[in-house]
Amino acid sequence: MEQHPITKAIRARTEQTNEMEHSSPLFLTSSFSFDNAEDMRAAFADETDANIYSRFSNPTVKEFTDRVVILEGAEAGYATSSGMSAVFASFMALLKKGDHLVACNSIFGSTVTILNKFLPNYGIEVTYVSAAKPEEWEAAIRPNTKMIYLETPTNPALDIIDLEFAGKLAKKHNVILNVDNCFATPVNQTPIQYGADLVVHSATKWMDGQGRVLGGVIVGKKELIHNIYLFCRSTGPAMSPFNAWVLSRSLETLDVRMERHSSNAFHIAKALENHSKISFTKYPFLPSHPQYVIAKKQMKNGGALVAFELKGGLASGIKFLDSLEMLTLTANLGDSRSIASHPASTTHAKLTDAERTAVNITPGLIRISVGLEYVDDILNDILQALDKC
């Protein structure tokens, strides 16, 4: 009987050793040895798939990658040291001088830095398109466009991009659709189902789920992943086997964790929607979300992030953070412990007002990464902090 991807991902593992261990061992080794010169020659000639060196491949890293490949419904994958090295490798391996990239304007800040500061050095041009105006995306595509890049839900404003629309657009113009699926996780959304050719992740977030290790992974079409593998094997952003071991164990509980993260977040979003200190609350599965219908179409659950706008603006945002008693102020998200952030005074403080407005980062915007604590304890901390704003 065909098993569900969740079952397959939990059961996918490195080959059992003669010790008959039940949990997968950790192959913390830089290199692998050969019985004889001929075996070593054949491995280097790509005539066998024997492991050579952990910058190229490692059984523990392979187990983690295989599990993400299964969950995303992909053909192949390569795991990297962080989400940013996954994003960077997906550009550098597949784009060359003279190519053009169309990117949604609402994407993670370090990705914007790669697009604005580094890709132009290699002669790769970028055009930004608005998350709010998909009808303008097609006009941005040129004869030399090679890739469309987007995130959904977006960071930190939680806008939703229609993946079916993006998949059809990419197919029509024969360009690679590359989706950062970090915020939804493959439990809540599988972009390949809608035509994405590549999916990138920061595994540092919910895939780990406890804020312990950095990691990234790229999955998608075999031939694209092969080029990414060739780029990474020479340039060296490989995932550490130790991090892969931690992340692979965490993937076994991703489905149940995301269900609880999402139900906690939905409960909090509903409770805050009509709060007197808040002008709007944004959560993909609230009917008031501007792209609610699209979110319901492409996501299984609304995810773990809730955003809301404080009527008091910037000053209230800072007061809110200072008044929290339990929620953590930290530069991460996707943890079992709830985290609060105020983008206008921290992560996006260097942008101009106009740049922030263009990506829906208003002065009083607060983003909560809802954790796995008892939901009313999370809500009560938010409510008492709101009282002080």
Ligand SMILES: Cc1ncc(COP(=O)(O)O)c(C=O)c1O
């Ligand atoms: C949507 C998104 N993509 C990529 C990254 C980068 O991941 P990492 O910090 O693992 O390099 C982040 C980090 O917050 C993110 O939120």
